[in-house]
Amino acid sequence: MEAFTTLTGIAAPMPKANVDTDQIIPARFLKSISRTGFGKNLFANFRFREDGSENPDFVLNQEPYRKAEILIAFENFGCGSSREHAPWALLDFGIRCVIAPDFADIFHNNSFKNGVLPVKLPREVCAQLMEDAKMGGNARITVDLERQVVVRPSGEEIPFQIDPLRRHLLLNGLDDIGQTMQHAPAIDGFEAKQRAAQPWLYGA
Amino acid sequence: MSAQKPRTLFDKIWDAHVVETLPDGTALLYIDLHLTHEVTTPQAFDGLRAAGRKVRRPDATLAVIDHNIATDASRYTGIVDPESRLQVETLEKNVAEFGVPFIPLLDARQGIVHVIGPELGRSLPGMTIVCGDSHTSTHGAMGALAFGIGTSEVEHVLATQTLLQKPAKNMRVAVEGNLAVGCSAKDVTLAIIGKIGTAGGTGHVIEYAGDAIRGLDMAGRMTLCNMSIEGGARAGMVAPDQTTFDYIARTPNGPKGEALDRAIEWWRTLPTDAGAHFDRIVTLAAHEIAPQVTWGTSPEDVLPITAAVPDPEAVEDEARREQFRRKMQYMGLTPGQRLQDLPLDVVFIGSCTNSRIEDIRVAASIARGRKVAEGVRALVVPGSGLVKKQAEAEGLDRILQEAGFEWREAGCSMCLGMNPDKLTPGQRSASTSNRNFEGRQGPGGRTHLVSPATAAASAIAGHLADVRDYQPKDAH
Ligand code: SF4
Numbered sequence: 010m011e012a013f014t015t016l017t018g019i020a021a022p023m024p025k026a027n028v029d030t031d032q033i034i035p036a037r038f039l040k041s042i043s044r045t046g047f048g049k050n051l052f053a054n055f056r057f058r059e060d061g062s063e064n065p066d067f068v069l070n071q072e073p074y075r076k077a078e079i080l081i082a083f084e085n086f087g088c089g090s091s092r093e094h095a096p097w098a099l100l101d102f103g104i105r106c107v108i109a110p111d112f113a114d115i116f117h118n119n120s121f122k123n124g125v126l127p128v129k130l131p132r133e134v135c136a137q138l139m140e141d142a143k144m145g146g147n148a149r150i151t152v153d154l155e156r157q158v159v160v161r162p163s164g165e166e167i168p169f170q171i172d173p174l175r176r177h178l179l180l181n182g183l184d185d186i187g188q189t190m191q192h193a194p195a196i197d198g199f200e201a202k203q204r205a206a207q208p209w210l211y212g213a
Numbered sequence: 214m215s216a217q218k219p220r221t222l223f224d225k226i227w228d229a230h231v232v233e234t235l236p237d238g239t240a241l242l243y244i245d246l247h248l249t250h251e252v253t254t255p256q257a258f259d260g261l262r263a264a265g266r267k268v269r270r271p272d273a274t275l276a277v278i279d280h281n282i283a284t285d286a287s288r289y290t291g292i293v294d295p296e297s298r299l300q301v302e303t304l305e306k307n308v309a310e311f312g313v314p315f316i317p318l319l320d321a322r323q324g325i326v327h328v329i330g331p332e333l334g335r336s337l338p339g340m341t342i343v344c345g346d347s348h349t350s351t352h353g354a355m356g357a358l359a360f361g362i363g364t365s366e367v368e369h370v371l372a373t374q375t376l377l378q379k380p381a382k383n384m385r386v387a388v389e390g391n392l393a394v395g396c397s398a399k400d401v402t403l404a405i406i407g408k409i410g411t412a413g414g415t416g417h418v419i420e421y422a423g424d425a426i427r428g429l430d431m432a433g434r435m436t437l438c439n440m441s442i443e444g445g446a447r448a449g450m451v452a453p454d455q456t457t458f459d460y461i462a463r464t465p466n467g468p469k470g471e472a473l474d475r476a477i478e479w480w481r482t483l484p485t486d487a488g489a490h491f492d493r494i495v496t497l498a499a500h501e502i503a504p505q506v507t508w509g510t511s512p513e514d515v516l517p518i519t520a521a522v523p524d525p526e527a528v529e530d531e532a533r534r535e536q537f538r539r540k541m542q543y544m545g546l547t548p549g550q551r552l553q554d555l556p557l558d559v560v561f562i563g564s565c566t567n568s569r570i571e572d573i574r575v576a577a578s579i580a581r582g583r584k585v586a587e588g589v590r591a592l593v594v595p596g597s598g599l600v601k602k603q604a605e606a607e608g609l610d611r612i613l614q615e616a617g618f619e620w621r622e623a624g625c626s627m628c629l630g631m632n633p634d635k636l637t638p639g640q641r642s643a644s645t646s647n648r649n650f651e652g653r654q655g656p657g658g659r660t661h662l663v664s665p666a667t668a669a670a671s672a673i674a675g676h677l678a679d680v681r682d683y684q685p686k687d688a689h
Contacts, residue, residue, distance in 0.1 A: 024532060025532075025536065026532075026533075026536070027411060027412075027511055029511075029650050031648070031650040031651070031652060031653050032650065032651065035630070035652050035656070036629040036630055036631045036653070037630050037631055037656075039252055039631065040252075040281070040294075040296035040297055040299070040300050040631070041296070042255035042256070042259075042299060042300055042303050043255075043256065043259075044256050044364075054651060054652050054656060059638065059656070059657070083532070084412060085411060085412040085415070085445070088411055088412070088445065089347070089648065089650060090346070090347045090361075091253070091345060091346055091347040091349075091361035091362060091363055092252075092253065092363070093253065093256075093345075093363035093364040093365060096363075111412070111415065113412075113415065113445065114415060114416065114445075114447050115347060115361055115362070115363060115447075118362075118363060118366070119363035119364075119365065119366075122363065122365035122366070123365065172237070172379075173237050174235065174237045174239055174377075185369065185377060186260075186264070186266070186368065186369050186372050186373060189241065189369065189372075189373045189375060189377065190372070190373065192232065192233055192241055192373075192375075193373075195232050195233045195241070196232055196241075196243070196373065196374065196375060199232045199243050200243075200374075203243070206479075207339075207476070207479065208472065209337070209468040209472045209473075209475075209476050210245050210273070210337075210340070211272065211273075212272050
């Protein structure tokens with residue numbers, strides 16, 4: 010996983026609540042067996058018309074948002090399925106940070122694990138950032154994970170909260186399986202106890 | 214935590230599975246059962262291979278194919294779509310390489326992962342159960358803590374049999390009293406989502422309680438827990454009771470004899486203690502719940518079947534009004550139109566929400582002696598090969614086919630536009646599945662979520678129908 014420290018880039022405004030995983034990456038595109046290549050179908054139902062041509066009204070088809078690295082949206086972003094293809098598609102397109110008032114639980118989890126940073130900020134702040142984002146290429150937004158601040162184009166700094174363990178893993182690009190493996194003796198011990206108390210859980 | 218403090222069902226299962234608590238409060242949580250399918254695992258097995266890791270507990274893992282496959286006779290001649298075929302073949306290769314127990318496509322037990330776990334007796338009370346699929350919440354009906362995970366977490370569980378998790382908050386949803394005629398668990402779950410909204414349960418695990426819930430059979434409890442995720446919750450659960458134990462005793466792979474007695478002894482200690490703390494409590498009166506139908510593109514856009522299409526202009530917030538207009542446009546609706554007047558192209562009875570034998574019995578009881586309306590394509594897709602076999606043994610397949618329903622092989626089918634069963638743009642469906650997002654059943658498809666009874670009645674009417682007007686005719 011790529012580490013996330015500080016990102017300065019173009020933010021695409023998506024003033025919608027409940028952006029669900031079927032919108033982010035429709036189910037018909039989930040058939041790949043690799044983690045990459047989903048970016049071309051990110052938001053496919055909005056980005057492309059039925060004949061396959063681009064829909065010029067959709068934000069990610071407009072300049073400068075074709076190069077957006079940050080996405081700003083409203084409540085309950087990422088609701089719907091558990092598919093990790095949603096953060097993969099965002100990442101593959103080039104979006105490494107989503108800012109919204111809140112996120113669906115599984116999406117929130119999946120994002121961290123793939124180096125996409127979900128930043129929760131109050132709706133009013135998101136609405137301000139939405140306005141900033143609408144200014145396009147002249148208005149770059151900075152997301153500084155080290156200092157836990159979002160910097161508006163005006164220079165105003167907005168602090169955000171984040172789980173310390175997740176911040177640590179993301180800052181260092183660490184894989185958490187390796188971390189967990191260090192607890193192997195504790196896992197062995199748990200299994201021995203559980204096997205004695207609940208033998209029906211073993212050897213099915 | 215002191216032993217005296219009253220605990221919820223969730224607290225008890227959680228506490229029993231914490232291997233270690235990390236300094237920041239994250240728990241290393243032990244996972245008792247890991248269900249896997251073809252869509253969310255290829256990248257996880259790839260990761261294991263790249264790191265030279267093994268599957269820690271193949272005996273606690275089970276793989277099945279469900280999302281990608283055709284549900285007509287073509288499954289016997291091989292999968293046509295090359296990408297689907299590759300995904301299925303990749304799973305077959307991975308389970309062989311890593312020694313994971315696997316139910317092949319043509320096995321009699323094949324089916325939707327959330328149908329087969331409980332049905333085979335693999336999903337049991339008190340367990341922690343995960344699967345790379347959000348509707349894993351279904352298994353909570355057994356009195357288990359069951360939730361969906363992403364592919365990275367699938368890899369983490371395969372390698373370590375654990376997950377790093379923060380405790381969830383406790384939410385209690387009580388449904389008191391008796392359900393009205395024509396209403397089922399599906400109507401209850403839609404009514405709950407209508408009340409709390411699709412983010413209502415975020416950060417919480419819901420425990421369903423109250424006499425209307427206690428009175429549900431296991432299939433009904435599964436329907437309810439299945440859609441916890443549409444209410445934003447991480448998981449849903451129902452405390453195990455005699456209904457649960459009797460169900461498990463009938464499963465092929467559940468514990469038997471002395472092991473079962475010993476298990477039941479432990480399972481009886483699981484229900485929430487009197488006085489345990491819930492962070493949020495919601496109560497519904499069962500008799501007030503009418504048959505429900507969604508009109509929009511989110512499961513919370515739900516109304517009683519007798520209602521009319523709402524008017525976006527009545528919405529105050531501008532951004533919401535705009536969204537509302539978009540939903541109306543997508544769904545092809547006009548304000549004030551009666552929901553019951555909406556003509557249907559397709560009726561789908563199936564999915565991990567409503568494809569169990571109980572659901573099919575209800576559909577057949579309404580279909581008996583009636584005919585599917587002209588121009589309507591109606592599919593019944595059993596949730597598993599075992600459900601299909603049981604239905605056929607009861608003659609339900611004949612009743613349904615005589616009425617004009619298609620009788621299919623088990624799979625996810627038209628729940629999501631990922632296999633050959635899809636809506637075409639503009640088609641309107643009544644569906645017993647769980648999601649009505651734009652394009653969920655195929656690009657441009659318009660989905661109305663309903664119960665199996667409402668779906669069957671609607672197939673016969675040719676439009677969304679009030680099941681109370683279509684009560685079963687007696688068998689001769
Ligand atoms: S039936 Fe639908 S919701 Fe259930 S597992 Fe299959 S695709 Fe997912």
